Amino acid sequence: MKQFLAVKPDEIPFYDLYGESFLKLSADFVHLEDIRARSAGLGWEISPHRHGKLFQLICVFDDEWTVQRDDEKLTLQGDWVVTLPPGVVHGFTFAPDTNGYVLSVNADVVNALRSDSAIADFTGAVWSSQAIEFQDKHQSERFVAYLHMLAGEMRSNDPGATVSIHMLLKLLFVLVARQQNTARNLAGTSGRDSRVLLGFRELIDKHYQQHMNVNDYASKLYISVSTLSRICQQHLNTTPKKLIHQRLVNEAKRRLIYTRQSLDEIADTLGFKDTGYFCRFFKQAEGTTAGEFRRRSEL
Numbered sequence: 371m372k373q374f375l376a377v378k379p380d381e382i383p384f385y386d387l388y389g390e391s392f393l394k395l396s397a398d399f400v401h402l403e404d405i406r407a408r409s410a411g412l413g414w415e416i417s418p419h420r421h422g423k424l425f426q427l428i429c430v431f432d433d434e435w436t437v438q439r440d441d442e443k444l445t446l447q448g449d450w451v452v453t454l455p456p457g458v459v460h461g462f463t464f465a466p467d468t469n470g471y472v473l474s475v476n477a478d479v480v481n482a483l484r485s486d487s488a489i490a491d492f493t494g495a496v497w498s499s500q501a502i503e504f505q506d507k508h509q510s511e512r513f514v515a516y517l518h519m520l521a522g523e524m525r526s527n528d529p530g531a532t533v534s535i536h537m538l539l540k541l542l543f544v545l546v547a548r549q550q551n552t553a554r555n556l557a558g559t560s561g562r563d564s565r566v567l568l569g570f571r572e573l574i575d576k577h578y579q580q581h582m583n584v585n586d587y588a589s590k591l592y593i594s595v596s597t598l599s600r601i602c603q604q605h606l607n608t609t610p611k612k613l614i615h616q617r618l619v620n621e622a623k624r625r626l627i628y629t630r631q632s633l634d635e636i637a638d639t640l641g642f643k644d645t646g647y648f649c650r651f652f653k654q655a656e657g658t659t660a661g662e663f664r665r666r667s668e669l
Contacts, residue, residue: 399476400535402521405430405468414468418461418628425477425497426454427542428462429517430470431510436463439499441623441667449504451513451546457575458499459624471517475539489540492547498571502549509549516541563601566591570598570610578617579641584610619655622648626664633660 405428409416418438428437429451437444437452438461446452454460456477464470484493504510520538523531569591577587587610588595595610602610618640625636637648652660 398479398532399424399474400479400520400524400539401472401474402517402524403472405464405470405472408472409462409464409468410466414464414466416462416464418459420459421454421456421474423456423477424474425456425480426475427473427546428452428454428470429473429513430464430468431514433465433468433470435465435468435470437501438462440620441627444501446501446503449507449510450501451504451549452499452501453497453546454499455497455575459628460499471514473517473520473542479536479539483536483540483543486540489543492540492544493568497568500550502546504549509545513542513545516545563605566593566598566601567605570602570613574614574617578614578621579639581641582614584614587614615651615655619652622652622660623663626660627667636660 429449430446431449434445434447435450437446438459439452439454440459452460480493480497483489504513516538520535520542523534523538526534570587573587573590584595584598588598591598598610602608602613606613621640622636625631625639629636631639633649634645637645640648642648642651649660652663656663658666
């Protein structure tokens with residue numbers, strides 16, 4: 371399988387769909403395509419990019435592929451689904467004639483679906499960037515069947531098509547959550563704890579540039595600092611403060627790798643009071659300077 375080629379543009383591209391920057395995304399935008407439809411004409415390689423408003427599910431069956439997410443690279447083989455919330459830098463190298471699909475959904479649709487309390491717990495599995503393996507072939511076959519049904523409803527002009535599309539999206543999210551529960555340690559997380567962790571991550575994504583402290587986040591979640599700390603330690607084996615700092619580190623890495631912003635500009639963008647503070651923060655978190663991290667990533 372050919373090697374993934376990193377791309378170093380001045381700014382990592384933002385697309386609506388890959389290669390299409392000027393689509394007017396409707397509030398109910400849902401798009402489904404076979405991986406061959408876009409990748410075959412590009413040498414089966416999708417360069418690093420990100421989406422401002424789109425949530426995506428990328429699924430591949432019985433094939434090997436390489437996934438780049440921010441500064442992480444994964445080689446997957448078998449039946450996998452990769453979840454990509456808005457803003458995550460991602461790229462792919464597929465084997466020729468890869469069997470799989472790309473589902474793109476306006477983030478507003480996902481948020482609207484979450485207003486249904488019955489589905490809220492399950493959307494947490496798809497609202498963070500992760501790779502999830504289908505452990506059971508029957509489950510991957512069911513997932514494909516739902517996608518085919520979704521494609522049929524998207525082509526339909528029949529009454530109730532939109533309702534059916536939303537119901538099928540819910541079924542897909544439930545199935546992804548089930549695979550997550552099988553494959554990862556969140557299987558023991560209670561429904562309440564899942565909602566707290568999901569809400570915390572979403573608040574971090576929204577406010578990380580404001581450098582809010584743990585008490586601020588706990589207040590917005592209507593829980594105590596001790597409760598938030600217990601949930602993070604129990605289910606993620608880390609502290610709330612480390613999760614907050616990691617979000618800043620991840621965004622700093624994105625900008626160091628994929629942009630030509632100066633350290634002053636990155637520090638300002640990420641809400642640091644001065645560049646020196648940003649540089650000390652980054653070195654403490656990563657054990658290397660921001661400048662050295664950038665130089666290594668260019669090799």
